[in-house]
Amino acid sequence: MGRTVPTITQTLNDIEAQLRRFRHTLRRSDQRLLDDLLASAHRHIAAIAETQALLPFEGALLAILLEQARTIAQLEQRLIDLEQVWQSHERRET
Amino acid sequence: MNGVKREHSGWLMDVYLHPDGRLVAWLLDDKGQNHLLAWDFPLTFYLEGPSAYLRQVWRTLTDKTITKTRTTRPDVYGHPHNLLAITALSPGRAQALYRRLSLTFPHLAAFDADLPLGVQVMARAGLPLLGRCHFYSDGERLLNIESQSSPWDLEPPLPALRILRLYPDRDPTLEPPHILHLEYATYHYCLPLQPLRPFLINLQAIWQRCDADVILSDYGDTWFFPFLQHVAPALKLNRDPTLRVQFRRERSFYAYGQVLYRAQQAHLCGRWHIDRHNAVLFNEIGLEGVLELARVTGLGVQDAARKSPGAGITALQMQTALREGILIPVAKGRAETPRTLSHLIARDRGGLIYRPLIGVHTRVAEIDFTSMYPAIMVNANLSPETLGCPDAPPGLIPRTLQPLLQKRLTLKRWLQSLHPLDSRAPVLRARQTALKWLLVVCFGYLGYKNARFGQVELHELVTARSRELLLQAKTLAEELGFTVLHLYVDSLFVHHPALSTSEEITPLLEIIERETGIPVTLEGIYRWIVFPPARQHPRRPVSNRYFGVFTDGRIKARGIVLRHHSTPPLVARLQNELLQLLAQGEHPSLQLSAAWELVAQQMKRLQRRAVDVADLRVAVKLRQLPTDYLRPGPAAQAAWQLQARGTSPRPGMRLHFWFTRQGIRVTPPAADEIDYARYAWLVRRAAAELLDPLTSLPPDPQLRLPMLTRGSSTIKVSA
Incomplete structure (x- = not known):
């Protein structure tokens, strides 16, 4: 483990280090969003390792997309819930 | 005669x-x-x-x-x-x-x-x-x-051992002791070290009267026996009067990813000497555990206490080889086979470790595979001579591990069947923990470059199989409607909204055990458990830091300040008290205000300087020789100060110091010299580690996903 090749955590940390200048150039508000995205990649580190890819950043990007999809799914669900509340409220008023 | x-x-x-x-x-x-x-x-x-x-x-x-x-x-x-x-x-x-x-x-x-x-x-x-x-x-x-007995006997009879405890009145690495304490049965002697002649006469008289089988000492290896060797080399301390105390040299070495230090050792003949400060696992397994290690491995008690469990597992493999007439090489002769980069990326990996779902969770069960790695080695017949031969008879390593695995499992089940207050429980726990450590290292030794029967490809096969098994268990848990919060090498943390008793988790345990072929046990049901985020980012999870309380009141914490060797006793005790307080509630946030009140009281005590200096002692491990340090960090400063006092710190040694307003100091400072602001910062940080996640954590988004919250309100009993 990590004897001949770096661990996936080390690899992701190296990628973040490489992106330091990129992050530094962003606006403060965008830096926070980038930090959130990179943090979300860490939530799926075991899955990224399982891809056994030479360049695991692709897996990291997929993990980030997955978290984005989850956020969208949650927002959609909240929208549906709100619409249902709104419709029942409208029905009561009519 | x-x-x-x-x-x-x-x-x-x-x-x-x-x-x-x-x-x-x-x-x-x-x-x-x-x-x-x-x-x-x-x-x-x-x-x-x-x-x-x-x-x-x-x-x-x-x-x-x-x-x-x-x-x-x-x-x-x-x-x-x-x-x-x-x-x-x-x-x-x-x-x-x-x-x-x-x-x-x-x-x-x-x-x-x-x-x-x-x-x-x-x-x-x-x-x-x-x-x-x-x-x-x-x-x-x-x-x-x-x-007339076997090392695998479950209840081996033992003679009544005569135990003499001896310890100095102060840490000899910091200042010369003045008094030697000796305890035997109900007697307690305090011998002043000066004047020397009466001290030696009294010591010899007590030594002969006790005629101890076991000398349990503090600093016996590094101070007491070297001191006696210096002042009274002719003193008869062995049962065999023709022999003197045998000393073995100190050494520093690199193992398990860290620098370790073994001080010089003083061995006796015809009785045993164990220095509690120089015995690897003694604090955890005690004398009973050491005796179990010696009984099973064949290493003498004095060696079993001081050597790492790796030496024990090697000794067990040697026994198997000797019994069966297999040659044991002095040096390993077989090199690793060359492999491609893609092969290494796929194979050179450890166990499966998830990042947990951040937050406070209730109704969580922790399920552990029992001795997962050794069980894989036995079940899959992983041994150097069986590599690549699926139909080969059991190899040397599975033959060595099988009785060890069986004995530990039996002792563990016996222990679980006993009432916690049963007088046999502490001894059984010590013995099964000693065996656990042998089993823990047997896997690592497969990949150790100098292991006589090791082969790194086997090491990789074990981790690959363990990842598969854990994923299999995860899938089974999800099929039964559980949410998997965390996976950590050989344990699963699963949540179900209707989980409250251990009976409800039994179907999952049974199906995992049946499908994987490895025994699993329920560590417990958590009343609540907290997976805090990383300090760097509130949405970044950490795999090895959590704390929680089981439904039976037991507290389990990993990775927090309390568990760090460097933490001063004052800070560790505060975290412990905070955990005890939080454990009183059905949900930790119910005790939040009382917890902050406790922290405020501790801060006031620090402001009033009403703390014991010994409670502020910080520990640090020396990673290299003092002369190799380029920057004056705490470890370097402590090492340099000790060097100036005439001692020679070695890599791997644990050094102690205090924060003072003039910098760090290796001797206990006066109360008005202590840097209380630094300790207040440590207290605040330790408190925040436990309490901040209870207030600032948003619920984990994954737990709010519609497909997960829409689950049934009862636990399914079949897949």
Whole structure:
């Protein structure tokens, strides 16, 4: 483990280090969003390792997309819930 | 009385070498009488190499007491080796002979030449150390001995040991002690070290009166015995009056990813000495655990206490090999096979570790695979000689591990069946923990470069199989409607909204055990558990930091400040008290205001300087020689200060110091010199580590996903 090749955590940390200048150039508000995205990649580190890819950043990007999809799914669900509340409220008023 | 053959029953306590090369057995009979008997124990080792060299060796050995024969024996792979077998009449002669020949003929490969004495006795004579035996002696020599027990006995009888505890009044690394405390049975002696003559007279009198079997000391290896050696070299401390205390040198080495330090060791003959500060696992397994290690591995008690469990597992493998006539190389001869980068990326990996779902969770069960890695090694028959042979009979490593695994599992189940207050529970716990450590390291030793029966490909196969098994368990849990919060190498943390009792998790345990073939146990049901985020980012999870309370009131914490060796006792105690307080509620946030009140009280005590200086002691491990440090960090400063005081810190040593307003100090400072602001910062940080996640954490988004919250309100009982 990590004897001949770096661990996936080390690899992701190296990628973040490489992106330091990129992050530094962003606006403060965008830096926070980038930090959130990179943090979300860490939530799926075991899955990224399982891809056994030479360049695991692709897996990291997929993990980030997955978290984005989850956020969208949650927002959609909240929208549906709100619409249902709104419709029942409208029905009561009519 | 000498010359008369006498028959006894008792215990084989230990074996050691007399300076004349003879093997001496320490036996304790049923009447409490100690026997130190010379044992005729011829020993054979083997040399292999070009015939011309072997002929030269043959001609060199002119001593008629040495037997030389040509023989053929197999190695672990079953390959026959043409060897020169050399048998000396005593183990000491054999060791000296091997040392001389290895220097004269360095190109010859040697087998069975450097094995621990206890291992040889266990394997060749079938006598386990600390085992019951029946023996005949003429008062000086051991004439015959028969074993009456097995190392795998679940309830081995033990003699009543006479234990003498000794410790100085202060840490000798910081300042010279003034008083030596000795405790034996109900007696407690305090001997002033000066003046020296009365001290030595009193010490010798107490030593002889107690005639202890076990000396349990604090700083015995590093201070007490070296001190006595210096001031009274003729003092008789061994049972064998012809022998002096045997010292072994200190050493620093790199293992398990860290620098470790073993101080010099003082070994006794005819009794055991264990320095609690220089014994690897003593704080965790105690004397009972050390005795279990010695009984199973064949390493003597003094070695078993001080050596890492890795030495124990090697000794077990050696026993198997010796019993079965398999050659044990002095140095590993087989190198790693070359592999491609993609192969290494796929294979050179550890266990599966998830990042947990951040937050406070209730109704969580922790499920552990019991001895997962050794069980994989046994079930999948992973051994150097069976690699790539799926139908091969059980290999050397599975044959070695099987009884060990079985004994630990039986002891663990027995322990679980006992009431927590049962008087047998602490002893059983110590013994099963000692066996657990042997099993823990047996996997790592597969990949250790110097392991005699190791092979890194096997190491990788074990981790690959463990990842598969854990993923299989995860899938099974999800099929039963559980949410998997965390996976950590051999344990799963699963949540279900309807989970409240251990019976509800039983179907999951059964199905995992059935499908994977590895025993699983329920560590417990958490009333609540907290997976805090990383300090760097509130949405970044950390895999090895969590704390929680089980429904039976037990608290479990990993990775928090409380568990760090460096933490001052004051800070660790505060975190412990906070955990106890939080554990009182159904949800930790219910006790939040009381917890912050506790922190405020501690801060006030610090402001008033109403704290004990000893509670503020910080520890740090030295990673290199003091002269190699380039920056004056705490470890470097502490090492430099100790050097200035005349001691020589070695890499791997744990140093202690205090934060003062003038910097760090290795001796206890006066109350008005302490840097209280620094300690207040440590207290605040430790409190925030536990309490901040309870207030600032948003619920984990994954738990709010519609497909997860829409689950059934009861737990399904089948997949």
